[in-house]
Amino acid sequence: METTGQQPTAAPEPKYWHLRTVLVRAIDSEFSTGQVLPNERELAARFGVARATLRQALDQLELEGRLVRRRGIGTLIAAPRVGVPVNRQEEGWPGAGRSKAWRTVDCTTAPASAQLAGNLGVAEGATVHTVRRVRLVEGRPMATESLHVPASALPHLPGFRAESDRARSVLRQLERLEVDGESRSVELGVAEADEAGLLERPPGSPVLVMTTQYVSAGRLVALAVSTYRADTCKLTFGETGLADVAPVGVTREVRTAS
Amino acid sequence: METTGQQPTAAPEPKYWHLRTVLVRAIDSEFSTGQVLPNERELAARFGVARATLRQALDQLELEGRLVRRRGIGTLIAAPRVGVPVNRQEEGWPGAGRSKAWRTVDCTTAPASAQLAGNLGVAEGATVHTVRRVRLVEGRPMATESLHVPASALPHLPGFRAESDRARSVLRQLERLEVDGESRSVELGVAEADEAGLLERPPGSPVLVMTTQYVSAGRLVALAVSTYRADTCKLTFGETGLADVAPVGVTREVRTAS
DNA sequence: CAGTGGTCTAGACCACCCG
DNA sequence: GGGTGGTCTAGACCACTGA
DSSP states (O other): OOOSSOOTTSOOOOHHHHHHHHHHHHHHHHOOTTOBOOOHHHHHHHHTSOHHHHHHHHHHHHHTTSEEEETTTEEEEOOOOEEEEOSSHHHHSTTOSSSSSEEEEEEEEEEOOHHHHHHHTSOTTOEEEEEEEEEEETTEEEEEEEEEEEGGGOTTOOSOOOHHHHHHHHHHHHHHSOOOEEEEEEEEEEOOHHHHHHHTSOTTOEEEEEEEEEEETTEEEEEEEEEEETTTEEEEOOSSOOSOOOOHHHHHHHHHHO | OOOSSOOTTSOOOOHHHHHHHHHHHHHHHHOOTTOBOOOHHHHHHHHTSOHHHHHHHHHHHHHTTSEEEETTTEEEEOOOOEEEEOSSHHHHSTTOSSOSSEEEEEEEEEEOOHHHHHHHTSOTTOEEEEEEEEEEETTEEEEEEEEEEEGGGOTTOOSSOOHHHHHHHHHHHHHHSOOOEEEEEEEEEEOOHHHHHHHTSOTTOEEEEEEEEEEETTEEEEEEEEEEETTTEEEEOOSSOOSOOOOHHHHHHHHHHO
Protein backbone atom coordinates (compact mmCIF):
# COMPACT_ATOMS: atom_id res chain seq x y z
CA MET A 1 0.00 0.00 0.00
CA GLU A 2 2.77 2.48 -0.77
CA THR A 3 1.23 5.92 -0.90
CA THR A 4 3.59 7.82 -3.14
CA GLY A 5 6.91 6.76 -1.77
CA GLN A 6 7.02 8.90 1.33
CA GLN A 7 9.66 8.64 4.01
CA PRO A 8 8.98 6.33 6.94
CA THR A 9 9.33 9.28 9.28
CA ALA A 10 6.78 11.35 7.36
CA ALA A 11 3.31 11.74 8.78
CA PRO A 12 1.40 8.57 7.88
CA GLU A 13 -1.49 9.38 5.57
CA PRO A 14 -4.76 7.72 6.56
CA LYS A 15 -5.85 5.02 4.13
CA TYR A 16 -9.20 6.62 3.50
CA TRP A 17 -7.58 9.89 2.53
CA HIS A 18 -5.20 8.21 0.16
CA LEU A 19 -8.14 6.31 -1.27
CA ARG A 20 -10.00 9.53 -1.81
CA THR A 21 -7.09 10.94 -3.78
CA VAL A 22 -6.95 7.87 -5.97
CA LEU A 23 -10.69 7.98 -6.55
CA VAL A 24 -10.64 11.69 -7.40
CA ARG A 25 -8.13 11.01 -10.13
CA ALA A 26 -10.12 8.06 -11.42
CA ILE A 27 -13.34 10.05 -11.41
CA ASP A 28 -11.81 12.96 -13.26
CA SER A 29 -10.11 10.87 -15.89
CA GLU A 30 -12.17 7.74 -16.45
CA PHE A 31 -15.76 8.58 -15.57
CA SER A 32 -18.35 11.09 -16.61
CA THR A 33 -21.51 12.49 -15.06
CA GLY A 34 -24.18 9.94 -14.29
CA GLN A 35 -21.95 6.93 -14.66
CA VAL A 36 -22.11 4.35 -11.88
CA LEU A 37 -19.04 3.18 -9.98
CA PRO A 38 -18.46 -0.46 -9.07
CA ASN A 39 -20.29 -1.34 -5.88
CA GLU A 40 -18.75 -0.74 -2.48
CA ARG A 41 -17.91 -4.37 -1.71
CA GLU A 42 -16.08 -4.73 -4.98
CA LEU A 43 -14.23 -1.42 -4.65
CA ALA A 44 -13.17 -2.30 -1.11
CA ALA A 45 -11.84 -5.65 -2.29
CA ARG A 46 -10.07 -4.07 -5.23
CA PHE A 47 -8.25 -1.62 -2.99
CA GLY A 48 -7.64 -4.17 -0.27
CA VAL A 49 -9.46 -2.31 2.50
CA ALA A 50 -12.50 -2.89 4.66
CA ARG A 51 -15.78 -1.64 3.35
CA ALA A 52 -16.04 0.87 6.20
CA THR A 53 -12.75 2.42 5.16
CA LEU A 54 -13.83 2.71 1.56
CA ARG A 55 -17.06 4.29 2.71
CA GLN A 56 -15.10 6.89 4.63
CA ALA A 57 -13.48 7.94 1.37
CA LEU A 58 -16.83 7.97 -0.43
CA ASP A 59 -18.29 10.11 2.35
CA GLN A 60 -15.65 12.73 1.64
CA LEU A 61 -16.34 12.70 -2.07
CA GLU A 62 -20.06 12.98 -1.49
CA LEU A 63 -19.49 15.97 0.81
CA GLU A 64 -17.54 17.58 -2.00
CA GLY A 65 -20.43 17.02 -4.37
CA ARG A 66 -18.51 14.70 -6.67
CA LEU A 67 -20.56 11.59 -5.96
CA VAL A 68 -24.19 10.76 -5.34
CA ARG A 69 -25.13 7.54 -3.60
CA ARG A 70 -28.55 6.03 -4.03
CA ARG A 71 -29.71 3.12 -1.96
CA GLY A 72 -30.57 0.13 -4.09
CA ILE A 73 -28.97 1.72 -7.15
CA GLY A 74 -25.32 2.46 -6.70
CA THR A 75 -22.78 5.25 -6.51
CA LEU A 76 -22.94 7.75 -9.37
CA ILE A 77 -20.73 10.56 -10.59
CA ALA A 78 -22.50 13.76 -9.62
CA ALA A 79 -23.31 16.58 -12.00
CA PRO A 80 -21.50 19.87 -11.35
CA ARG A 81 -23.21 21.97 -8.71
CA VAL A 82 -26.00 24.28 -9.80
CA GLY A 83 -25.31 27.97 -9.38
CA VAL A 84 -28.26 29.39 -7.45
CA PRO A 85 -28.55 33.19 -7.54
CA VAL A 86 -29.36 34.64 -4.15
CA ASN A 87 -28.26 38.22 -4.47
CA ARG A 88 -30.91 39.87 -6.58
CA GLN A 89 -34.03 40.70 -4.70
CA GLU A 90 -36.12 39.13 -7.42
CA GLU A 91 -34.40 35.85 -6.70
CA GLY A 92 -34.83 36.13 -2.98
CA TRP A 93 -38.15 37.49 -1.95
CA PRO A 94 -39.92 40.54 -3.37
CA GLY A 95 -41.33 39.80 -6.75
CA ALA A 96 -41.14 36.10 -6.10
CA GLY A 97 -44.76 35.88 -5.03
CA ARG A 98 -45.90 35.15 -8.55
CA SER A 99 -42.76 33.36 -9.64
CA LYS A 100 -42.59 29.62 -10.03
CA ALA A 101 -39.27 29.53 -8.22
CA TRP A 102 -40.91 29.26 -4.81
CA ARG A 103 -43.72 27.05 -3.59
CA THR A 104 -45.44 28.00 -0.36
CA VAL A 105 -45.76 25.15 2.10
CA ASP A 106 -47.62 26.76 4.97
CA CYS A 107 -48.13 29.96 6.88
CA THR A 108 -48.56 30.44 10.60
CA THR A 109 -49.30 33.48 12.72
CA ALA A 110 -48.21 33.26 16.31
CA PRO A 111 -46.66 35.18 19.18
CA ALA A 112 -42.89 35.41 18.93
CA SER A 113 -40.75 33.38 21.27
CA ALA A 114 -38.08 35.25 23.18
CA GLN A 115 -35.50 33.93 20.76
CA LEU A 116 -37.31 34.96 17.59
CA ALA A 117 -38.39 38.27 19.08
CA GLY A 118 -34.79 39.13 19.83
CA ASN A 119 -33.74 38.35 16.29
CA LEU A 120 -36.56 40.42 14.84
CA GLY A 121 -36.13 43.32 17.21
CA VAL A 122 -39.70 43.16 18.52
CA ALA A 123 -41.14 42.50 21.94
CA GLU A 124 -41.53 38.94 23.11
CA GLY A 125 -45.00 37.70 22.37
CA ALA A 126 -45.51 40.14 19.51
CA THR A 127 -47.44 38.66 16.62
CA VAL A 128 -45.27 37.29 13.84
CA HIS A 129 -46.24 35.78 10.50
CA THR A 130 -44.10 32.88 9.35
CA VAL A 131 -44.23 31.73 5.76
CA ARG A 132 -42.56 28.46 4.94
CA ARG A 133 -41.51 27.97 1.33
CA VAL A 134 -39.54 25.66 -0.89
CA ARG A 135 -37.35 26.91 -3.69
CA LEU A 136 -37.49 24.88 -6.86
CA VAL A 137 -34.75 24.73 -9.47
CA GLU A 138 -35.60 22.78 -12.57
CA GLY A 139 -38.54 21.32 -10.72
CA ARG A 140 -36.44 19.95 -7.90
CA PRO A 141 -36.46 21.28 -4.34
CA MET A 142 -33.17 23.05 -3.68
CA ALA A 143 -33.91 25.02 -0.54
CA THR A 144 -36.38 25.60 2.24
CA GLU A 145 -37.07 28.99 3.73
CA SER A 146 -38.77 30.28 6.82
CA LEU A 147 -39.72 33.91 6.40
CA HIS A 148 -40.57 35.66 9.66
CA VAL A 149 -42.42 38.97 9.44
CA PRO A 150 -43.63 40.94 12.46
CA ALA A 151 -47.30 41.84 12.06
CA SER A 152 -46.33 45.39 12.97
CA ALA A 153 -44.39 45.64 9.72
CA LEU A 154 -47.52 44.95 7.68
CA PRO A 155 -50.12 47.46 8.89
CA HIS A 156 -52.39 46.96 5.91
CA LEU A 157 -52.67 43.20 6.04
CA PRO A 158 -56.26 42.03 5.51
CA GLY A 159 -57.99 40.23 8.36
CA PHE A 160 -58.39 36.52 8.88
CA ARG A 161 -58.16 34.31 5.88
CA ALA A 162 -57.51 30.76 4.89
CA GLU A 163 -53.87 29.74 5.30
CA SER A 164 -53.01 29.77 1.62
CA ASP A 165 -54.54 33.23 1.23
CA ARG A 166 -52.72 34.49 4.27
CA ALA A 167 -49.36 33.45 2.86
CA ARG A 168 -50.15 35.24 -0.36
CA SER A 169 -51.24 38.35 1.48
CA VAL A 170 -48.11 38.49 3.57
CA LEU A 171 -45.89 38.16 0.51
CA ARG A 172 -47.88 40.73 -1.39
CA GLN A 173 -47.69 43.22 1.45
CA LEU A 174 -43.98 42.67 1.71
CA GLU A 175 -43.51 43.50 -1.93
CA ARG A 176 -45.09 46.89 -1.35
CA LEU A 177 -42.39 47.84 1.13
CA GLU A 178 -39.30 49.62 -0.07
CA VAL A 179 -36.36 47.45 0.79
CA ASP A 180 -33.29 49.50 1.63
CA GLY A 181 -30.96 46.57 1.90
CA GLU A 182 -30.31 43.09 3.11
CA SER A 183 -27.57 41.66 5.24
CA ARG A 184 -26.84 38.00 4.92
CA SER A 185 -24.82 35.29 6.53
CA VAL A 186 -23.97 31.82 5.32
CA GLU A 187 -22.83 28.86 7.35
CA LEU A 188 -22.80 25.08 7.32
CA GLY A 189 -25.59 23.07 8.91
CA VAL A 190 -27.43 19.80 8.62
CA ALA A 191 -31.01 19.17 7.55
CA GLU A 192 -33.40 18.45 10.39
CA ALA A 193 -36.23 16.03 9.90
CA ASP A 194 -38.76 18.47 8.41
CA GLU A 195 -36.28 20.24 6.16
CA ALA A 196 -34.87 16.91 5.07
CA GLY A 197 -38.31 15.85 3.94
CA LEU A 198 -38.91 19.01 1.95
CA LEU A 199 -35.48 18.74 0.34
CA GLU A 200 -35.98 15.06 -0.43
CA ARG A 201 -32.82 14.17 1.44
CA PRO A 202 -32.12 12.03 4.50
CA PRO A 203 -31.87 13.79 7.86
CA GLY A 204 -28.37 14.99 8.60
CA SER A 205 -27.61 15.94 5.02
CA PRO A 206 -25.34 18.98 4.82
CA VAL A 207 -26.98 22.27 3.99
CA LEU A 208 -25.86 25.84 3.54
CA VAL A 209 -27.83 27.92 6.00
CA MET A 210 -28.40 31.46 4.81
CA THR A 211 -29.85 34.02 7.19
CA THR A 212 -31.13 37.23 5.63
CA GLN A 213 -32.29 40.39 7.35
CA TYR A 214 -34.43 42.68 5.23
CA VAL A 215 -34.40 46.33 6.16
CA SER A 216 -36.99 48.91 5.19
CA ALA A 217 -37.01 52.50 6.35
CA GLY A 218 -34.29 51.72 8.84
CA ARG A 219 -36.27 48.94 10.43
CA LEU A 220 -35.90 45.18 10.23
CA VAL A 221 -39.06 44.04 8.47
CA ALA A 222 -38.30 40.42 7.78
CA LEU A 223 -35.94 37.63 8.75
CA ALA A 224 -35.45 34.74 6.36
CA VAL A 225 -33.70 31.52 7.28
CA SER A 226 -33.00 29.41 4.21
CA THR A 227 -31.38 26.00 3.99
CA TYR A 228 -29.84 25.10 0.64
CA ARG A 229 -28.82 21.57 -0.30
CA ALA A 230 -25.04 21.67 0.02
CA ASP A 231 -24.58 18.66 -2.24
CA THR A 232 -26.04 20.25 -5.35
CA CYS A 233 -26.07 23.99 -4.70
CA LYS A 234 -23.54 26.73 -5.20
CA LEU A 235 -24.81 30.03 -3.86
CA THR A 236 -24.01 32.88 -6.23
CA PHE A 237 -24.03 36.51 -5.15
CA GLY A 238 -23.11 37.90 -8.54
CA GLU A 239 -23.96 41.53 -9.22
CA THR A 240 -23.96 41.40 -12.97
CA GLY A 241 -23.00 37.87 -13.80
CA LEU A 242 -19.80 37.69 -15.78
CA ALA A 243 -18.76 34.40 -17.28
CA ASP A 244 -19.34 31.56 -14.88
CA VAL A 245 -16.29 30.03 -13.28
CA ALA A 246 -15.58 26.39 -13.75
CA PRO A 247 -16.30 23.95 -10.92
CA VAL A 248 -14.25 24.95 -7.91
CA GLY A 249 -12.79 21.55 -7.42
CA VAL A 250 -11.01 21.86 -10.70
CA THR A 251 -9.98 25.43 -10.08
CA ARG A 252 -8.49 24.51 -6.76
CA GLU A 253 -6.64 21.59 -8.22
CA VAL A 254 -5.11 23.82 -10.80
CA ARG A 255 -3.93 26.16 -8.14
CA THR A 256 -2.56 23.39 -6.05
CA ALA A 257 -0.67 21.94 -8.95
CA SER A 258 0.90 25.25 -9.92
CA MET B 1 -33.77 1.89 23.65
CA GLU B 2 -37.26 3.24 23.03
CA THR B 3 -36.93 6.29 20.84
CA THR B 4 -39.98 8.31 21.80
CA GLY B 5 -42.65 5.70 21.58
CA GLN B 6 -43.17 5.59 17.86
CA GLN B 7 -45.34 3.09 16.04
CA PRO B 8 -43.69 -0.08 14.76
CA THR B 9 -44.84 0.79 11.26
CA ALA B 10 -43.28 4.26 11.41
CA ALA B 11 -40.03 4.84 9.57
CA PRO B 12 -37.30 3.49 11.83
CA GLU B 13 -35.05 6.30 12.95
CA PRO B 14 -31.36 5.40 12.83
CA LYS B 15 -29.78 5.08 16.24
CA TYR B 16 -27.11 7.64 15.50
CA TRP B 17 -29.69 10.23 14.56
CA HIS B 18 -31.68 9.63 17.67
CA LEU B 19 -28.48 9.85 19.66
CA ARG B 20 -27.68 13.16 18.05
CA THR B 21 -31.06 14.54 19.08
CA VAL B 22 -30.53 13.42 22.65
CA LEU B 23 -27.06 14.92 22.71
CA VAL B 24 -28.25 18.22 21.26
CA ARG B 25 -30.71 18.56 24.09
CA ALA B 26 -28.07 17.63 26.65
CA ILE B 27 -25.58 20.08 25.19
CA ASP B 28 -28.05 22.94 25.15
CA SER B 29 -29.31 22.36 28.66
CA GLU B 30 -26.50 20.89 30.72
CA PHE B 31 -23.26 22.07 29.19
CA SER B 32 -21.61 25.32 28.32
CA THR B 33 -18.86 26.42 25.95
CA GLY B 34 -15.50 24.83 26.57
CA GLN B 35 -16.79 22.09 28.81
CA VAL B 36 -15.62 18.55 28.04
CA LEU B 37 -18.02 15.68 27.48
CA PRO B 38 -17.44 12.21 28.90
CA ASN B 39 -15.14 10.22 26.67
CA GLU B 40 -16.46 8.25 23.71
CA ARG B 41 -16.15 4.82 25.25
CA GLU B 42 -18.09 5.90 28.29
CA LEU B 43 -20.78 7.68 26.30
CA ALA B 44 -21.19 4.67 24.04
CA ALA B 45 -21.61 2.41 27.06
CA ARG B 46 -24.03 4.80 28.69
CA PHE B 47 -26.25 4.85 25.62
CA GLY B 48 -25.82 1.15 24.96
CA VAL B 49 -24.38 1.49 21.46
CA ALA B 50 -21.10 0.67 19.78
CA ARG B 51 -18.47 3.35 19.80
CA ALA B 52 -18.68 3.67 16.02
CA THR B 53 -22.37 4.49 16.28
CA LEU B 54 -21.77 7.11 18.90
CA ARG B 55 -19.03 8.60 16.75
CA GLN B 56 -21.48 8.91 13.86
CA ALA B 57 -23.64 11.12 16.06
CA LEU B 58 -20.63 13.15 17.18
CA ASP B 59 -19.58 13.58 13.54
CA GLN B 60 -22.92 15.23 12.84
CA LEU B 61 -22.62 17.56 15.81
CA GLU B 62 -19.10 18.50 14.82
CA LEU B 63 -20.28 19.31 11.29
CA GLU B 64 -22.88 21.60 12.82
CA GLY B 65 -20.19 23.35 14.78
CA ARG B 66 -21.57 22.37 18.16
CA LEU B 67 -18.64 20.19 19.20
CA VAL B 68 -14.88 20.23 18.84
CA ARG B 69 -12.90 17.05 19.20
CA ARG B 70 -9.22 17.15 20.12
CA ARG B 71 -7.08 14.09 20.02
CA GLY B 72 -5.60 13.27 23.38
CA ILE B 73 -7.87 15.80 25.09
CA GLY B 74 -11.52 15.05 24.65
CA THR B 75 -14.74 16.34 23.10
CA LEU B 76 -15.58 19.93 23.95
CA ILE B 77 -18.62 22.13 23.54
CA ALA B 78 -17.76 24.52 20.72
CA ALA B 79 -18.04 28.27 20.95
CA PRO B 80 -20.65 29.87 18.67
CA ARG B 81 -19.36 30.45 15.16
CA VAL B 82 -17.47 33.62 14.44
CA GLY B 83 -19.14 36.00 12.03
CA VAL B 84 -16.54 36.80 9.37
CA PRO B 85 -17.34 39.84 7.19
CA VAL B 86 -16.66 39.20 3.54
CA ASN B 87 -18.75 41.81 1.82
CA ARG B 88 -16.88 45.06 2.32
CA GLN B 89 -13.96 45.47 0.02
CA GLU B 90 -11.78 46.47 2.93
CA GLU B 91 -12.39 43.06 4.41
CA GLY B 92 -11.72 41.25 1.20
CA TRP B 93 -8.88 42.62 -0.76
CA PRO B 94 -8.14 46.29 -1.51
CA GLY B 95 -6.85 48.07 1.54
CA ALA B 96 -5.94 44.81 3.16
CA GLY B 97 -2.33 45.07 2.12
CA ARG B 98 -1.37 46.86 5.29
CA SER B 99 -3.98 45.24 7.46
CA LYS B 100 -3.15 42.56 9.99
CA ALA B 101 -6.14 40.50 8.88
CA TRP B 102 -4.18 38.78 6.12
CA ARG B 103 -0.77 37.20 6.16
CA THR B 104 0.90 36.55 2.83
CA VAL B 105 2.25 33.02 2.45
CA ASP B 106 3.83 33.13 -0.96
CA CYS B 107 3.59 34.61 -4.41
CA THR B 108 4.21 32.94 -7.75
CA THR B 109 4.24 34.24 -11.30
CA ALA B 110 3.60 31.68 -13.98
CA PRO B 111 1.84 31.05 -17.29
CA ALA B 112 -1.83 30.29 -16.86
CA SER B 113 -3.08 26.77 -17.37
CA ALA B 114 -6.00 26.33 -19.74
CA GLN B 115 -8.29 25.99 -16.77
CA LEU B 116 -7.16 29.13 -15.00
CA ALA B 117 -6.93 31.11 -18.21
CA GLY B 118 -10.54 30.31 -18.98
CA ASN B 119 -11.66 31.46 -15.56
CA LEU B 120 -9.69 34.68 -15.84
CA GLY B 121 -10.70 35.41 -19.41
CA VAL B 122 -7.14 35.54 -20.71
CA ALA B 123 -5.25 33.46 -23.25
CA GLU B 124 -3.76 30.17 -22.16
CA GLY B 125 -0.15 30.65 -21.16
CA ALA B 126 -0.64 34.31 -20.29
CA THR B 127 1.37 35.42 -17.29
CA VAL B 128 -0.59 35.35 -14.05
CA HIS B 129 0.45 36.39 -10.56
CA THR B 130 -0.85 34.24 -7.75
CA VAL B 131 -0.73 35.48 -4.18
CA ARG B 132 -1.48 33.00 -1.45
CA ARG B 133 -2.68 34.42 1.83
CA VAL B 134 -4.10 33.38 5.17
CA ARG B 135 -6.81 35.33 6.91
CA LEU B 136 -6.40 35.65 10.65
CA VAL B 137 -9.21 36.27 13.10
CA GLU B 138 -8.15 36.83 16.67
CA GLY B 139 -4.75 35.48 15.74
CA ARG B 140 -6.11 32.19 14.44
CA PRO B 141 -6.13 31.16 10.78
CA MET B 142 -9.70 31.18 9.52
CA ALA B 143 -9.27 31.08 5.76
CA THR B 144 -6.80 30.62 2.96
CA GLU B 145 -6.98 32.53 -0.28
CA SER B 146 -5.43 32.22 -3.69
CA LEU B 147 -5.59 35.50 -5.53
CA HIS B 148 -5.00 35.20 -9.27
CA VAL B 149 -4.19 38.37 -11.18
CA PRO B 150 -3.31 38.48 -14.88
CA ALA B 151 -0.12 40.43 -15.41
CA SER B 152 -1.96 42.35 -18.13
CA ALA B 153 -4.19 43.87 -15.46
CA LEU B 154 -1.18 45.41 -13.71
CA PRO B 155 0.70 47.36 -16.37
CA HIS B 156 2.72 49.36 -13.89
CA LEU B 157 4.09 46.50 -11.83
CA PRO B 158 7.78 46.94 -11.08
CA GLY B 159 10.23 44.42 -12.50
CA PHE B 160 11.70 41.38 -10.83
CA ARG B 161 11.82 41.36 -7.08
CA ALA B 162 12.11 39.03 -4.19
CA GLU B 163 8.99 36.98 -3.56
CA SER B 164 7.82 38.90 -0.51
CA ASP B 165 8.28 42.20 -2.35
CA ARG B 166 6.44 40.89 -5.38
CA ALA B 167 3.39 39.95 -3.31
CA ARG B 168 3.36 43.41 -1.80
CA SER B 169 3.68 45.03 -5.21
CA VAL B 170 0.83 43.03 -6.68
CA LEU B 171 -1.47 43.92 -3.80
CA ARG B 172 -0.46 47.56 -3.94
CA GLN B 173 -1.10 47.76 -7.66
CA LEU B 174 -4.47 46.12 -7.21
CA GLU B 175 -5.48 48.74 -4.69
CA ARG B 176 -4.89 51.43 -7.28
CA LEU B 177 -7.53 49.96 -9.59
CA GLU B 178 -11.09 51.13 -9.37
CA VAL B 179 -13.21 48.12 -8.53
CA ASP B 180 -16.64 48.33 -10.13
CA GLY B 181 -17.98 45.28 -8.41
CA GLU B 182 -17.50 41.73 -7.33
CA SER B 183 -19.51 38.63 -7.95
CA ARG B 184 -19.20 35.81 -5.51
CA SER B 185 -20.20 32.23 -5.05
CA VAL B 186 -20.13 30.03 -1.97
CA GLU B 187 -20.20 26.27 -1.80
CA LEU B 188 -19.14 23.40 0.41
CA GLY B 189 -15.75 21.76 0.04
CA VAL B 190 -13.07 19.95 2.00
CA ALA B 191 -9.59 21.13 2.88
CA GLU B 192 -6.83 19.61 0.78
CA ALA B 193 -3.47 18.85 2.32
CA ASP B 194 -1.92 22.29 1.87
CA GLU B 195 -5.00 24.24 2.91
CA ALA B 196 -5.50 21.93 5.85
CA GLY B 197 -2.02 22.76 7.07
CA LEU B 198 -2.54 26.49 6.78
CA LEU B 199 -5.88 26.24 8.57
CA GLU B 200 -4.42 24.01 11.27
CA ARG B 201 -7.01 21.36 10.56
CA PRO B 202 -6.77 17.75 9.40
CA PRO B 203 -7.20 17.07 5.66
CA GLY B 204 -10.81 16.56 4.70
CA SER B 205 -12.14 19.15 7.13
CA PRO B 206 -15.20 20.92 5.75
CA VAL B 207 -14.65 24.39 4.36
CA LEU B 208 -16.79 27.04 2.75
CA VAL B 209 -15.27 27.77 -0.63
CA MET B 210 -15.85 31.32 -1.77
CA THR B 211 -14.96 32.32 -5.31
CA THR B 212 -14.82 36.03 -6.04
CA GLN B 213 -14.45 37.77 -9.38
CA TYR B 214 -13.25 41.37 -9.19
CA VAL B 215 -14.25 43.62 -12.05
CA SER B 216 -12.60 46.88 -13.00
CA ALA B 217 -13.49 48.97 -16.04
CA GLY B 218 -15.63 46.14 -17.34
CA ARG B 219 -12.80 43.67 -17.20
CA LEU B 220 -12.12 40.81 -14.83
CA VAL B 221 -8.93 41.85 -13.05
CA ALA B 222 -8.70 39.26 -10.31
CA LEU B 223 -10.05 35.90 -9.25
CA ALA B 224 -9.92 34.94 -5.59
CA VAL B 225 -10.59 31.44 -4.30
CA SER B 226 -10.94 31.41 -0.53
CA THR B 227 -11.54 28.49 1.77
CA TYR B 228 -13.05 29.30 5.17
CA ARG B 229 -13.12 26.87 8.06
CA ALA B 230 -16.71 25.68 8.11
CA ASP B 231 -16.51 24.55 11.72
CA THR B 232 -15.86 27.97 13.17
CA CYS B 233 -16.84 30.47 10.47
CA LYS B 234 -20.08 32.12 9.54
CA LEU B 235 -19.68 34.24 6.42
CA THR B 236 -21.48 37.56 6.76
CA PHE B 237 -22.38 39.70 3.77
CA GLY B 238 -23.97 42.47 5.79
CA GLU B 239 -24.22 45.87 4.16
CA THR B 240 -24.51 47.94 7.30
CA GLY B 241 -24.54 45.42 10.11
CA LEU B 242 -27.73 45.54 12.09
CA ALA B 243 -27.93 43.60 15.31
CA ASP B 244 -26.39 40.19 14.96
CA VAL B 245 -28.72 37.24 14.85
CA ALA B 246 -28.39 34.51 17.41
CA PRO B 247 -26.77 31.21 16.47
CA VAL B 248 -28.73 29.65 13.67
CA GLY B 249 -29.12 26.34 15.39
CA VAL B 250 -31.23 27.98 18.03
CA THR B 251 -33.13 30.06 15.55
CA ARG B 252 -33.97 27.03 13.52
CA GLU B 253 -35.08 25.10 16.55
CA VAL B 254 -37.43 27.86 17.47
CA ARG B 255 -38.94 27.78 14.06
CA THR B 256 -39.26 24.02 14.12
CA ALA B 257 -40.94 24.09 17.47
CA SER B 258 -43.47 26.71 16.44
C1' DC C 1 -35.65 -12.25 -6.42
C1' DA C 2 -30.62 -10.60 -6.29
C1' DG C 3 -27.97 -6.44 -5.78
C1' DT C 4 -27.23 -1.97 -3.89
C1' DG C 5 -26.09 1.36 -0.21
C1' DG C 6 -27.24 2.30 5.04
C1' DT C 7 -26.65 0.94 9.72
C1' DC C 8 -24.51 -1.37 13.56
C1' DT C 9 -21.36 -4.26 16.21
C1' DA C 10 -17.05 -5.73 18.98
C1' DG C 11 -12.77 -5.46 18.89
C1' DA C 12 -8.02 -3.85 17.76
C1' DC C 13 -4.17 -0.71 17.21
C1' DC C 14 -2.31 3.95 16.56
C1' DA C 15 -1.13 9.06 17.43
C1' DC C 16 -1.48 12.44 20.52
C1' DC C 17 -1.61 14.95 25.09
C1' DC C 18 -0.74 15.41 29.72
C1' DG C 19 1.04 14.79 34.39
C1' DG D 1 2.44 6.30 32.25
C1' DG D 2 -2.76 6.26 31.33
C1' DG D 3 -6.32 8.56 28.85
C1' DT D 4 -8.13 10.65 24.74
C1' DG D 5 -9.84 10.68 19.95
C1' DG D 6 -8.53 8.68 15.04
C1' DT D 7 -8.26 4.75 12.12
C1' DC D 8 -9.25 0.16 10.56
C1' DT D 9 -11.20 -4.48 10.40
C1' DA D 10 -14.58 -8.46 9.43
C1' DG D 11 -18.73 -9.46 9.74
C1' DA D 12 -23.86 -8.97 10.19
C1' DC D 13 -28.48 -7.36 9.17
C1' DC D 14 -31.72 -3.93 7.19
C1' DA D 15 -34.11 -0.92 3.53
C1' DC D 16 -34.53 0.04 -0.88
C1' DT D 17 -34.39 -0.70 -5.99
C1' DG D 18 -35.13 -2.99 -10.15
C1' DA D 19 -35.97 -6.88 -13.24
